[in-house]
Amino acid sequence: MDALKPDDPQWVGPYRLDGRLGAGGMGQVFLGTSPGGRKVAVKVIRPELAATPQFRARFAREVEAARRVGGFHTPQVVDADPQAESPWLVTAFVPGPTLHQVVTGRGPLEADAVLRLGAGLAEGLAAIHKCDLVHRDLKPGNVILADDGPRIIDFGIARAVDASSLTETGTVIGTYAYMSPEQIRADRAGPASDVFALGSVLAFAATGHSPFDAPDLVEVVQRILDQPPVLDGLDGELHVLLTACLAKDPAERPSVADLPARFAGRPTSGGRSGTAVRRLRPADTPYFAAWPAPTSEGGLMLPALPP
CATH class of the missing domain: 3.30.200.20 (Phosphorylase Kinase; domain 1)
Known part of the structure; x- marks a missing residue:
């Protein structure tokens, strides 16, 4: 502060x-x-x-x-x-650092921590979408790592799905490095767009950089539109889930309703996620006990700017 x-x-x-x-x-x-x-x-x-x-x-x-x-x-x-x-x-006030602060200050998170984070953020996005809202600017600077779980902040550009004047084509809203292809094309950005951003945020958490990182904005945009994500060093279920979230076609991305269970390694309505059920969070420890202790650097409802 x-x-x-x-x-x-x-x-x-x-x-x-x-x-x-x-x-x-x-x-x-x-x-x-x-x-x-x-x-x-x-x-x-x-x-x-x-x-x-x-x-x-x-x-x-x-x-x-x-x-x-x-x-x-x-x-x-x-x-x-x-x-x-x-x-x-x-x-x-939610005490705790942002995901951007944690990763840039201490390095990428371990795979299990990223999966735990994915379960929490997917649960949050599901709650947002149930209110007929789309966040449209999920990024590492808009995730607070509180002791009891992540908080998604900044509804400065969240939009009601049925508000045609604010979701119509031709409107580009968000932070480019974490935008979905349909956002960049200024198409209608629905809940699947938040799933793409979730994949990008978790890739940052696991690797320390955006999966479409590039020296300049033009190349970042081109990579999001035309190239596969860079997920070097990631394997197993984490790689499978991030690849699915980062599909170019919104229809090919997983439903946000199924993602919390998939990230936690539990069965979903579509069957098993492909891995054994794993206990990512012991009942007697805080949600993010292995992460940095909360600090006064936390915040909320921050303006929609790059971290």
Whole structure:
């Protein structure tokens, strides 16, 4: 956490601001304290964006999207004021580093840890999709590794599946290195697009780089569209699952509803995943006990920018 700057607000609504958690194109995220003494994350939108009626409407949809998903897989929404001079959103603070911080700071995760992470993130995506939402920007910087499991953050560009004005063709939204082919082509991006992003995020966790890594953006895009993912060093069920998630054709990717069980090595509605059932999480240990301890670097609802 960074210290507040001289021109930062001291309060947002009834919440005292204690420091800075992150910043991006949509605004600033602060660590705050509720009147009752609980730690919260406060997202404040930039004034120039708040002056745009279309953006205020988008922000109001973000708030409602986050409320619908709940707090088990995403940070729980505590409070919000989309009509304030600078609109703001408050969520419960989730302590823990991002996946991007962990991998860049300590190196790739072991295969079993990646499978455990895949089960948790797939479960979160399933909950999001049940609310008729598509995240559309899942990436390592949008995954908080809390002690009791991962949290998916940043619903700044999550969209209701049936909101045609926001899911129509010709709209490219997301972070290129983790986009699906259909997103890059500006086609309609449905739940299968999040499955592709999940495969890319888990490949990063296992290898330390995107499966379509390249020196420049043009080549990254070309590799996503036309080339197979680079999954060097990965084998077994992890390789099988990531390859399936990263299929170019959305129809060939696995259903997100089946993925939690498949990553955990349990039977699914389509039969066994191909490996023996494995116990990835002992009952008497925290979900991510083998990973770095939670820190104050955690955050939530961060703007949709590359990590």
